[in-house]
Amino acid sequence: MSILAHESNEELPAWSLPAAAGESIRLPEAWTEPVTREWAWGGTAGKGVRVCVLDSGIEHGHPLVGRVDRSVAIVREDGGIVVREDDAEGDLCGHGTACAGIIRMLAPECELVSVRVLGAGYTGSAKVMLRGLEWAIDQGFDVVNMSLSTTKRDYVDRLHELADMAYFKRTMLVASAHNMPVESFPWRFASVISVGSHEESDPFTFYSNPRPPVEFFARGLEIDVAWLGGGTLRSTGNSFATPHISGICALILGKHPELTPYQLKSVLHLTASNVRDE
Amino acid sequence: MSDLQAAVAAGVLGAEEGHRALLQSTAEVARAIFKARASSIFLLDTETDELVFEAVAGEGAQTLIGQRFPSSTGVAGWALVTRQPLVVDDLTADTRFSQEAAESTGYVPKALMAVPLLVEDRALGVLEVLDRSSEQPFSLADMNLLGLFASQAAVALDLLQRARRARAALAGEGELGALARVAAQLEAAGEEARLSGLELLRALERLLAPES
Numbered sequence: 001m002s003i004l005a006h007e008s009n010e011e012l013p014a015w016s017l018p019a020a021a022g023e024s025i026r027l028p029e030a031w032t033e034p035v036t037r038e039w040a041w042g043g044t045a046g047k048g049v050r051v052c053v054l055d056s057g058i059e060h061g062h063p064l065v066g067r068v069d070r071s072v073a074i075v076r077e078d079g080g081i082v083v084r085e086d087d088a089e090g091d092l093c094g095h096g097t098a099c100a101g102i103i104r105m106l107a108p109e110c111e112l113v114s115v116r117v118l119g120a121g122y123t124g125s126a127k128v129m130l131r132g133l134e135w136a137i138d139q140g141f142d143v144v145n146m147s148l149s150t151t152k153r154d155y156v157d158r159l160h161e162l163a164d165m166a167y168f169k170r171t172m173l174v175a176s177a178h179n180m181p182v183e184s185f186p187w188r189f190a191s192v193i194s195v196g197s198h199e200e201s202d203p204f205t206f207y208s209n210p211r212p213p214v215e216f217f218a219r220g221l222e223i224d225v226a227w228l229g230g231g232t233l234r235s236t237g238n239s240f241a242t243p244h245i246s247g248i249c250a251l252i253l254g255k256h257p258e259l260t261p262y263q264l265k266s267v268l269h270l271t272a273s274n275v276r277d278e
Numbered sequence: 279m280s281d282l283q284a285a286v287a288a289g290v291l292g293a294e295e296g297h298r299a300l301l302q303s304t305a306e307v308a309r310a311i312f313k314a315r316a317s318s319i320f321l322l323d324t325e326t327d328e329l330v331f332e333a334v335a336g337e338g339a340q341t342l343i344g345q346r347f348p349s350s351t352g353v354a355g356w357a358l359v360t361r362q363p364l365v366v367d368d369l370t371a372d373t374r375f376s377q378e379a380a381e382s383t384g385y386v387p388k389a390l391m392a393v394p395l396l397v398e399d400r401a402l403g404v405l406e407v408l409d410r411s412s413e414q415p416f417s418l419a420d421m422n423l424l425g426l427f428a429s430q431a432a433v434a435l436d437l438l439q440r441a442r443r444a445r446a447a448l449a450g451e452g453e454l455g456a457l458a459r460v461a462a463q464l465e466a467a468g469e470e471a472r473l474s475g476l477e478l479l480r481a482l483e484r485l486l487a488p489e490s
Contacts, residue, residue, distance in 0.1 A: 056356070056359075092350070093350065093351065093352075093355065093356050094356075095356050095360065118350060118356075118359045118360065119350050119359070120350065121327040121348060121349050121350050121359075122322060122324075122327055122349035122350060122358055122359055122401065123324060123327045123349070125350075125359050147360060147362065148359070148360040148361065148362065149360070149361045149362070150361065151361060151396055151398075151399040151400070151401065152399050153399045154399075176360075176362055178361070178362070179363065179418075179421060179422055179425050180363065180393070180394075180396065180425035180426075180428065180429060181425070181426070181429055182396045182398075182429070183399075184361050184396075197418055197421075198418075199417060199418050220418070221416070221417070221418060222367065222416060233366055233367070233368060233369070234366065234367035234368050235364065235365060235366045235367065236364070236365035236366075236367075236416065236418075236421065237362055237363060237364045237365060237421070238362060239360060239362045239364060
């Protein structure tokens with residue numbers, strides 16, 4: 001199915017609600033209990049949740065990553081940008097493998113899919129990233145990890161449209177914030193979850209930030225991340241804080257697959273280390 | 279009009295060496311701030327999609343200037359394509375990286391900090407700090423300092439690139455060449471010649487001004 005509304009088979013959106021139709025859209029009372037970490041993800045390992053890593057690829061067979069369910073690459077070919085199915089090149093630089101390893105550590109049973117958009121040079125990389133995101137949204141992933149951003153103003157409108165499209169299609173985009181005085185995207189959009197770093201060592205410690213645009217802080221300092229060749233490397237950066245939140249999102253959706261992105265963000269807030277003391 | 283202004287400015291802004299000194303100084307300061315063994319500034323060559331060593335302080339200095347590699351390889355490449363600052367700490371564990379680094383630069387760092395150099399919506403290059411001091415544990419405040427410092431380096435790099443473009447516009451006997459030469463000569467001339475020159479320029483300005 002295409003992500004373009006006019007090409008899809010979906011019913012037209014409901015712009016209004018007729019009288020007495022409230023009953024027809026009654027939703028289950030899902031939050032009758034207090035929202036604790038136990039309620040949010042106790043007893044789940046993320047089974048059935050499909051997580052996409054939009055990055056430099058994922059090394060196959062890495063012990064910290066385990067099974068990679070699918071790998072595609074977005075490549076420039078004959079002047080255009082195409083999706084190459086069944087990409088066998090793995091990871092070109094290590095960044096995607098590092099992110100995938102963190103997600104796997106937190107959500108051991110989630111599905112991992114690699115969409116390679118980095119590694120083919122700087123020129124045109126914003127277009128390649130956009131095409132990769134379009135593909136990921138089209139595939140209906142539950143979570144898309146984006147430890148990357150663009151500063152290109154020309155692409156901001158399209159990126160914003162895609163972020164909103166993902167939000168309404170129940171695909172949660174989790175994006176790295178920037179710790180530099182420069183505007184970059186998509187992390188600044190309200191329809192994604194933006195992640196910065198804290199200095200603590202517990203992977204499940206995360207904070208809800210009362211002063212956005214950075215919405216959550218996760219572990220981002222001196223982490224032993226999966227690295228090319230089956231090894232690890234000690235790394236620091238928001239790039240690695242982001243997959244912590246992606247992994248926790250995968251856990252929550254593993255237990256509560258009905259949650260929409262705004263409900264998921266609310267659960268994250270309610271279970272954050274500075275909100276609920278458990 | 280911007281080319282014309284840039285061209286005239288280039289005539290009075292000074293030579294390539296001045297800008298090189300600015301970048302070199304930036305690399306030296308980055309090295310000093312983090313008490314590091316070396317620091318490098320890479321420029322993105324958008325024509326070839328490569329990163330080029332533009333300034334190096336400390337280990338590997340001078341022999342590296344002008345060396346180039348594909349824009350998305352190495353830790354510098356990640357920082358560029360993800361637009362994210364990155365720090366890696368035990369690179370020697372990765373023999374592939376070590377070999378590549380040794381072959382290209384003759385120096386194998388154990389730890390590396392890389393930050394993209396961004397001005398407005400453009401990425402100009404990457405700043406790297408190699409083997410920072412391990413006296414103090416690394417903190418996110420260091421990361422923020424790196425980001426702030428990179429913003430300053432990016433401005434310097436932007437100025438350098440603008441001046442280079444202006445100089446390219448002046449190359450040979452192009453129609454803008456005379457303007458820049460006149461500007462440079464005015465700057466260098468003695469007091470009397472300079473005043474006469476300025477008088478002539480004002481006359482030229484009146485001559486060219488549109489009728490009101």
